[in-house]
Amino acid sequence: MTDTTEGTELAAATLPLRAPAVSPATDALNAQEGLTEKPESLGRQAWNRFRRHKLAIIGVGLLFSLAFAFLVGPVFSPYEVGETNVLDNNQGPSLAHPFGTDPLGRDYFVRAMVGGRFSLLIALVTAICATAIGLVFGSLAGYFGGVFDIAVGFVINALLTIPGLLILIIYGREVGNNLFLLAIVIAVISWVRAARLVRAQVLQLKESEFVLAARAAGAGPVRIITRHLLPNLYGTLLVEITLLVGAAIILESTLSFLGLGAQAPLTTLGNLVADNAGAIDTRPSRVLIPGAIITLIILSINFIGDALRDAVDPKAADES
Amino acid sequence: MNSSDDLLLKVDDLSVAFKTKKGMAEAVRGISLEVSRGESLAVVGESGSGKSVSMLALLNLLPASARIQGSALLGDTQLVGLDAKSMRSIRGRRIAMIFQDPMTAFNPVYTVGRQISETIEAHGTASSSEAMRRAIDLLELVGVPEPAQRVRQYPHEFSGGMRQRAMIAMAIANSPDLLIADEPTTALDVTIQAQVLDVLKDIRAETGAAMILITHDLGVVAGSADRVQVMYGGRVFERGTVDDVFHRPENPYTRGLLASMPRLDSIGGRLEPIPGTPPSVLNMPVGCAFSPRCTYRVDRCLQEPAQLQSLRLGHDNRCHLSGQLPDLVGSAASSDPGGHNDR
Numbered sequence: 001m002t003d004t005t006e007g008t009e010l011a012a013a014t015l016p017l018r019a020p021a022v023s024p025a026t027d028a029l030n031a032q033e034g035l036t037e038k039p040e041s042l043g044r045q046a047w048n049r050f051r052r053h054k055l056a057i058i059g060v061g062l063l064f065s066l067a068f069a070f071l072v073g074p075v076f077s078p079y080e081v082g083e084t085n086v087l088d089n090n091q092g093p094s095l096a097h098p099f100g101t102d103p104l105g106r107d108y109f110v111r112a113m114v115g116g117r118f119s120l121l122i123a124l125v126t127a128i129c130a131t132a133i134g135l136v137f138g139s140l141a142g143y144f145g146g147v148f149d150i151a152v153g154f155v156i157n158a159l160l161t162i163p164g165l166l167i168l169i170i171y172g173r174e175v176g177n178n179l180f181l182l183a184i185v186i187a188v189i190s191w192v193r194a195a196r197l198v199r200a201q202v203l204q205l206k207e208s209e210f211v212l213a214a215r216a217a218g219a220g221p222v223r224i225i226t227r228h229l230l231p232n233l234y235g236t237l238l239v240e241i242t243l244l245v246g247a248a249i250i251l252e253s254t255l256s257f258l259g260l261g262a263q264a265p266l267t268t269l270g271n272l273v274a275d276n277a278g279a280i281d282t283r284p285s286r287v288l289i290p291g292a293i294i295t296l297i298i299l300s301i302n303f304i305g306d307a308l309r310d311a312v313d314p315k316a317a318d319e320s
Numbered sequence: 321m322n323s324s325d326d327l328l329l330k331v332d333d334l335s336v337a338f339k340t341k342k343g344m345a346e347a348v349r350g351i352s353l354e355v356s357r358g359e360s361l362a363v364v365g366e367s368g369s370g371k372s373v374s375m376l377a378l379l380n381l382l383p384a385s386a387r388i389q390g391s392a393l394l395g396d397t398q399l400v401g402l403d404a405k406s407m408r409s410i411r412g413r414r415i416a417m418i419f420q421d422p423m424t425a426f427n428p429v430y431t432v433g434r435q436i437s438e439t440i441e442a443h444g445t446a447s448s449s450e451a452m453r454r455a456i457d458l459l460e461l462v463g464v465p466e467p468a469q470r471v472r473q474y475p476h477e478f479s480g481g482m483r484q485r486a487m488i489a490m491a492i493a494n495s496p497d498l499l500i501a502d503e504p505t506t507a508l509d510v511t512i513q514a515q516v517l518d519v520l521k522d523i524r525a526e527t528g529a530a531m532i533l534i535t536h537d538l539g540v541v542a543g544s545a546d547r548v549q550v551m552y553g554g555r556v557f558e559r560g561t562v563d564d565v566f567h568r569p570e571n572p573y574t575r576g577l578l579a580s581m582p583r584l585d586s587i588g589g590r591l592e593p594i595p596g597t598p599p600s601v602l603n604m605p606v607g608c609a610f611s612p613r614c615t616y617r618v619d620r621c622l623q624e625p626a627q628l629q630s631l632r633l634g635h636d637n638r639c640h641l642s643g644q645l646p647d648l649v650g651s652a653a654s655s656d657p658g659g660h661n662d663r
Contacts, residue, residue: 218412
């Protein structure tokens with residue numbers, strides 16, 4: 001549908017040039033037909049390309065359903081997060097407790113939802129912080145080069161020589177009871193890839209003719225970075241944020257599993273798995289449920305990330 | 321030549337060298353040129369002759385490895401060594417550039433209208449809504465149909481010729497005194513080339529802007545320039561009025577260029593290419609830069625470079641044999657080679 005209107009639009013645009021023999025009447029008609037339609041914005045086109053990936057649509061649906069459940073699930077449950085009921089402990093799934101209960105008799109559904117909430121929140125904050133740090137350092141290093149590039153390169157290499165897990169093991173426990181500090185510590189070790197991506201793209205973009213054209217038209221460095229380079233990076237950044245969310249959830253789960261991430265009373269999916277690992281033989285559902293939620297989140301995020309990468313590529317053709 | 325108060329740009333002994341691992345690459349070796357108000361000067365040469373580099377040097381748009389020397393006066397302003405802020409106020413406002421490839425010179429993520437209006441806003445001469453209105457007027461001026469709709473479209477929704485028109489619109493957005501058109505038609509279909517050249521001509525008639533047209537297409541020169549300057553190996557080899565240089569080419573290189581051009585009036589004739597390739601900027605011949613390829617070469621050409629000397633009023637030539645070459649009667653240069661481009 002959109003493809004056909006676009007076709008006429010293009011044909012109408014080139015007609016007066018390519019085929020001057022066409023009678024003015026038909027010409028005007030074509031032009032009118034094509035141009036009364038409001039031109040499609042780039043965002044709209046990206047969405048059209050995104051839409052074609054069925055798995056990504058499923059991913060979006062799944063992720064939003066999960067996030068929705070995390071947010072409102074606990075509200076509709078008669079139980080509180082920390083509410084213990086020792087008489088009902090270690091139960092399997094039932095109508096009263098859809099996910100069963102843990103050894104202290106806490107409702108496992110509420111715990112899983114709240115854990116998902118925090119896991120997703122940590123991951124989002126981490127991804128956004130890491131991408132922001134990477135964007136700032138990467139674009140400055142790429143655009144100005146020279147000493148700045150060397151300095152940023154040095155920091156990146158230095159960070160790469162230190163295993164991220166080591167930093168997290170050292171600082172994870174200290175910040176484990178503060179979600180935002182934990183997210184920032186994870187971000188500080190994860191911005192490297194974003195910075196390198198941004199730097200590489202800026203290096204390429206700043207040599208492009210449209211940047212030269214902008215300079216020739218009198219634009220200064222601030223204007224060029226904010227108006228010409230950044231908008232060309234949005235796609236890359238969006239993909240990077242998506243993939244970082246997935247990576248951060250895994251990293252946070254790993255940490256929590258090792259007992260180094262979020263500390264009680266905070267609940268995340270990772271420490272739900274960790275706390276109940278001992279019950280794998282007796283009540284496997286307590287390990288499998290948070291594990292499955294992590295898997296579903298990562299899967300949908302990766303589907304979305306793949307489709308986004310496709311959708312935001314400005315050179316991607318609109319046919320097919 | 322016009323009187324001196326009409327003089328817009330005076331470039332004197334401009335040199336550009338690039339620092340490379342293999343030593344200094346002298347891309348431009350002391351060129352001079354003058355452009356008067358409203359005049360159109362064509363700079364012709366092969367790839368590597370230094371024509372684009374010298375123009376980018378005027379606006380200090382070269383990479384940091386470039387060393388620029390000499391003098392370039394725009395009115396009273398010395399462009400060589402001008403501080404970054406003053407240079408930015410000249411770029412786009414007093415001297416504007418039109419680039420070769422309209423496919424890549426637009427930012428793909430912005431609408432054409434925004435890019436044109438941004439050029440206006442960058443110089444703080446208009447508010448954003450006013451700038452957008454002017455963008456529509458400008459697009460209309462360069463012959464883009466339905467400009468009010470077209471400003472909302474993205475560069476990829478424009479055809480090549482329309483994009484080049486839009487680029488011209490962007491260049492004249494701040495009514496510059498001088499347009500530098502760097503091979504404005506090279507990336508276009510032949511049928512569209514003529515249209516774009518016409519637009520340029522009309523625009524200049526309307527705004528009175530002077531133009532430096534960089535090209536390797538002699539047909540383009542014939543149709544749209546008053547004077548022509550032939551460059552080779554970073555130097556000016558011959559210059560004069562278009563008629564003079566085309567009808568009475570004095571330099572062996574210019575003669576070679578004219579002879580290697582396809583013509584409509586000599587069907588079946590063979591083209592005569594200039595043998596060899598242009599010299600590397602890292603390894604210039606000791607003598608005349610063209611000597612290794614020159615059919616008229618004498619011993620002196622290999623030993624010392626020739627000086628640019630005046631042959632007659634307004635016609636300069638750089639050749640040891642200046643004025644001594646046989647006349648080209650009835651040969652390639654005897655009729656207007658670019659006649660098909662005249663309206």
